[in-house]
Amino acid sequence: MAATVSELPRIIVVMALPMESSGVFEAAGVPVLYCGVGKVNAAIALTQELSRYTHRGEDKPLTVNFGSAGSRCHASGTLVACHEFVQRDMDVRALGFALGVTPYDEAPARLSFDPLFRLPAAVCGSGDSFATADSAVECAVVDMEAYALAKVCWNENAKFACVKYVTDGADTSAANDWQRNVHKAAEEFLRLFRGLK
Numbered sequence: 001m002a003a004t005v006s007e008l009p010r011i012i013v014v015m016a017l018p019m020e021s022s023g024v025f026e027a028a029g030v031p032v033l034y035c036g037v038g039k040v041n042a043a044i045a046l047t048q049e050l051s052r053y054t055h056r057g058e059d060k061p062l063t064v065n066f067g068s069a070g071s072r073c074h075a076s077g078t079l080v081a082c083h084e085f086v087q088r089d090m091d092v093r094a095l096g097f098a099l100g101v102t103p104y105d106e107a108p109a110r111l112s113f114d115p116l117f118r119l120p121a122a123v124c125g126s127g128d129s130f131a132t133a134d135s136a137v138e139c140a141v142v143d144m145e146a147y148a149l150a151k152v153c154w155n156e157n158a159k160f161a162c163v164k165y166v167t168d169g170a171d172t173s174a175a176n177d178w179q180r181n182v183h184k185a186a187e188e189f190l191r192l193f194r195g196l197k
């Protein structure tokens with residue numbers, strides 16, 4: 001009997017760093033794509049993963065990003081569902097483009113996806129900086145990867161969902177608060193993941 005090719009998962013879980021899972025997903029036998037920090041690393045990692053589906057002729061899976069975020073609007077310890085995404089560090093105002101708008105790009109400046117989780121909603125602003133001050137682009141939580149992941153899914157016409165755990169106030173205490181809190185949502189992330197099946 002010929003060996004069957006193993007099936008690709010219908011849900012891809014993406015986190016930036018293993019400390020956001022704290023081994024909880026691994027202990028439950030759930031694979032996680034750790035994409036690394038920042039928009040470039042996130043886009044590369046997810047593009048490579050989705051290309052496996054393209055090469056096999058399979059439909060794109062649901063991509064779910066679980067991770068940490070800072071917020072001036074939501075208290076630390078809050079879980080929020082993000083289904084709108086902006087780039088908080090895209091700044092080409094010198095050429096006449098609005099803050100947050102990528103010049104000559106077909107994608108809208110604010111990417112939107114259908115809500116999947118019943119949690120408070122928050123617009124996520126991604127940028128290649130660890131936020132310690134207000135964002136000039138309107139958003140309720142700040143991170144470093146979600147917009148890039150959303151953009152890949154938008155380009156691939158794939159479903160995308162995102163839940164962020166607020167670890168800090170995106171202020172001068174953010175670095176210490178993030179390090180103290182980043183691991184705290186792993187069990188809740190796993191519960192949300194299991195609710196998708």
